[in-house]
Amino acid sequence: MKLYTSLTSPYGRKCRMAAILAGLDLDVAEVDYKAPDYLAINPLGKVPALQRDDGSLMIDSSVIAQIVAAAGDEAKVYPADREARWQAQGLEALADGVIDAAILAWLEIKRPDGERSSAWEQKQLGKMQAGLDAIERQAAGFTGRTDIGVLAVLACVGWIDLRGVGEDWRTNRPNLTAWVDSVSNEPFVTRTAPPAG
């Protein structure tokens, strides 16, 4: 299996963290999703994408993470208990939604003056903040967890820090802040951190 991703992609990072926790030595190919030759691999031009050993390509991080984890110690990332798994995947969807909104806000902020919609930017920042508030309400229960939900949360706040989108996510989110700090030296966090700069 080969994972095509950029090293700054939060969705790709979630898959890379899942691989480490499942004990898999995943082949990671760094790609520029804007490069024309990458479109020949993934016509949508998005990362991550997973090339499986049979040559087939799978897209979307929520699918890729499941395939990757299933090749190793799956229970580290996807709880065997059905309800716990649904809860973890629900949290993943929430954190991915926060990333989606944060990326849309960031892209808007980068647009040249005159093309930029302040209303759109504020709408996406509002979704991002509301999603982070919802994550904060669950964060007291994150201790000891390594499932796909908390991995998505880590990828999410890591990307927001990288790009500096909106006000600091730590403000008024003590539980999330304390938990993120508590896992910051774990190998699955440090080995997947986006390159600085």
Ligand SMILES: N[C@@H](CCC(=O)N[C@@H](CS)C(=O)NCC(=O)O)C(=O)O
């Ligand atoms: N839902 C997708 C989102 C993937 C995505 O949007 N990735 C970004 C990079 S972080 C991308 O490829 N953007 C390029 C584009 O949309 O053209 C997933 O979870 O994999």
